[in-house]
Amino acid sequence: MMNINCLGVLGGDKRQAALAELLAQDGYTVYAAGLDHLPLPETVNRAEIGELEEKCTVILLPLPVTKDGKTLFAPFSEKEIVLDDSFAALFRKKEIYGGQISKLLETSSGWEGVNLNDYSIREEFAVENAAVTAESAIALACEKSEKAISGSRCLVAGFGRIGKALAWMLRGIGAEVTVSARKASDLAWIRVYGYTPVKTQDLAGTGPYDFVFNTVPFKIFTAGVLERMEGISLLMDLASMPGGVDFAAAQEKGIPAVHALSLPGKMSPRTAAGILKNTVYAMMEE
């Protein structure tokens, strides 16, 4: 029997498991598959994929739906879940929500005309995750460095969503914050919020910094720029692959550098699940 209040949660990591729990708390009947190696509360029903097809009208897929383009992103699943025509056939009458869902379309022609919804392209989803990313980046930097951030000199490269949230939090714990950007209006906001502005092209000549956070998805921190930055305690790249840091050059120059990706799901899966849930609810209402 199908139930409009029955939601299927399929694949994903800790964020997806927390999502299942939050949905159940809200009164939904929740069936979860592909989360075999993660604990789930009693309020969530463990199920086979087939049961989801049978019982649920709405299916929630992970972010991203797939990493390799061939199987569902489901690192805690007992068995691989292949994305093929028969997978598409199972769910083509469902209302489906997923992250980077366009990748699904390439796995089977069966997805044509299906009600596919991508929560990951929603601006509010990106904004709230940027805040969680910023906080996680600070925690990680504190842990990975022998210096405290409070009272230190920090550079944030880029004033997009993550840059905005990160600069704000760094100042909020008492760091001296410099932010680089290209646009004159961004530089104006940077001044207004009490940070020191620097044009991206002038970055190399500034500093010294104790911590450098990159949020720009271009190779800004080239060997040449890194040359001038020896002595920093930590260089953290938050930009999605391939990032903005020449890691080989950093290693050569003895600059501790990390590429920190997907922080919300890894470090704050419950909060990340809440953000996901609210975004999907908003999409359902529209």
Place this chain on the structure above:
Amino acid sequence: MMNINCLGVLGGDKRQAALAELLAQDGYTVYAAGLDHLPLPETVNRAEIGELEEKCTVILLPLPVTKDGKTLFAPFSEKEIVLDDSFAALFRKKEIYGGQISKLLETSSGWEGVNLNDYSIREEFAVENAAVTAESAIALACEKSEKAISGSRCLVAGFGRIGKALAWMLRGIGAEVTVSARKASDLAWIRVYGYTPVKTQDLAGTGPYDFVFNTVPFKIFTAGVLERMEGISLLMDLASMPGGVDFAAAQEKGIPAVHALSLPGKMSPRTAAGILKNTVYAMMEE
């Protein structure tokens, strides 16, 4: 003789007078006209309009260039400066900077093809002025009300430039800040920055507030909304004419309300002049 380092400052108010002074400090030769009733330092040369034409390659007009569409905005000028064909004829070979300069085009066909530049449409100009507006609004609210803002409950309607700067400063002095917006992504930012978000359409049911600041140029604070807002200490409308407040209704309900416009030029003319100067310099370099 014409001098590439000679700038003509024409009309305007205290901001324009301060601009003349700042330009002279930077080493330019400055000729000022239409500022007769304002004090000027010795470093600025008072001049007739004709001299500006004779000596300067660059002419700086005020913001706005005109209020009535017929005369230059020059409240401190001895005599009216009419915007007509002969005025256009004087300056048509100059590099001209002004605020809301499109209004000039309507005053004479002589402006066609002239090098007219509008600093007021530059985003960085608007951003920096928004910060000055926010600060001035707080000072004005403190002065006009018998309540302190620190520790009070404040509503900021709208999350554009002024709303962003104002909410940030209000929280920065210890107010409890609620911000209204329409877009889900704005509401997400409002949460991230530690304010209480409220959807614009739900505004009426919220509160109570001690101070309400409107930044939205639509009639949001109608008689119906104001009905629910009796008891507030001050309602300040920062949106440009006609604003977003039904002032007649506010008066009827005994809500103290003010329409505060053009605050940077009035309350912080020196800072406003500095912003103008930097914007014009950036435009010159491009």
Place this chain on the structure above:
Amino acid sequence: MMNINCLGVLGGDKRQAALAELLAQDGYTVYAAGLDHLPLPETVNRAEIGELEEKCTVILLPLPVTKDGKTLFAPFSEKEIVLDDSFAALFRKKEIYGGQISKLLETSSGWEGVNLNDYSIREEFAVENAAVTAESAIALACEKSEKAISGSRCLVAGFGRIGKALAWMLRGIGAEVTVSARKASDLAWIRVYGYTPVKTQDLAGTGPYDFVFNTVPFKIFTAGVLERMEGISLLMDLASMPGGVDFAAAQEKGIPAVHALSLPGKMSPRTAAGILKNTVYAMMEE
């Protein structure tokens, strides 16, 4: 007939008038005298001093109770209220609250053994007023200067209650804040909160500053120190008389300087009255 819920409010300024109103809002029967030239709501009963004696068990005197040591501080009273033996005789069986109440003892031996309580020496009273003072100082500085505070360089001399609140708010609106103090632990807090610390004795060599706020009740800003500070937009002394600024020297050097005193009562009388009320309530409970 005497009523335990009947409070007498006597003398004072706008703060005292607002206090009467707030007490009435809380359900007390309030009789007010010595506030003749100020508006009072209908909920407050205007009375003669004699009526207060007749009807009220608790009498609330202003802050300060007296300025000249001879008459009650009552600038809005129709007639002078002399502090003498007969005044003391009237109220010696009452529970009395006032600010700087020790001055009362010097006006008559009749006060010996009377239940006199000084709300102005309560630490929480001083702290909350410091916040209102800080906000008012910012508003005043914005109004009295042609520069904006946001983005400016501010010096706060002293890290007592007002210095702490003021530095925090100035940073909160985006100023670059330097704070001077003598004690190493204060300088440590100054660093922690993100301000630039400077030892009081090294003050003269620092800067330049756009705004200088003094909170230290010693003559710190002598002619010699002011020498180095020409060019500042405003020097505001918040320290109680005689203050910490050599105003004659400031004027000579063309430094705009103001001595701003008793700001809470003047600029935010309603909030100041609320603070007073809460303090008195806490004292009554003890």
Place this chain on the structure above:
Amino acid sequence: MMNINCLGVLGGDKRQAALAELLAQDGYTVYAAGLDHLPLPETVNRAEIGELEEKCTVILLPLPVTKDGKTLFAPFSEKEIVLDDSFAALFRKKEIYGGQISKLLETSSGWEGVNLNDYSIREEFAVENAAVTAESAIALACEKSEKAISGSRCLVAGFGRIGKALAWMLRGIGAEVTVSARKASDLAWIRVYGYTPVKTQDLAGTGPYDFVFNTVPFKIFTAGVLERMEGISLLMDLASMPGGVDFAAAQEKGIPAVHALSLPGKMSPRTAAGILKNTVYAMMEE
């Protein structure tokens, strides 16, 4: 040969090793003993204890000098360093700096009259370490919980040094902060800084909270109080042993709780070393 610019660093952990390095950077000749299992830069001379006696006029001992009252706190030393009469005899003519140095006096009568200086009782040392503790606590809480702190409801119990710094940073990253205290003046500051105040005795009835940080060295979080706090994500006790949390009760109720001690030395040894260094320099100058 003895050298006034020769400093001996003896025992301790990573903070002490970093201290040796910082001193060498400042131009001192540094001899280090009892740090055998920690890396040291070439600028620091590894030495035997005897060499320190021979060469250095100033000896820097760790914080604490001893944990067991019998041996020097030196967890990275090859061999135990016993605190006895012969240890005292070695250093009795030196200028000695250490943390909780009074414990040394109990290990030998030879310390009488020796120039012993305790940096750990200096208020500025405690303040700067409180800031590092606060930051580390946030990083640890982020790491140990599946929730983000930004946007969460946090309780800080106590408004001493760590409470002040922690509340400030939590608000600075966008948490909703409640702070408990006993004193009316502390509650006033809590309000001024924009936190929600709660009297310590009323703690139990408040909440719910996502994160609870205790800084009070009394058993505040008893079984009875914890009863009302189920559902919190993390309870972190920052008060020195025995702390303020009934950990057995917390475990029984399923509340994740950690006792986090000595955070600066563990999580930010370089910054902690810098604080130590500055404190010792200030003491040397006095």
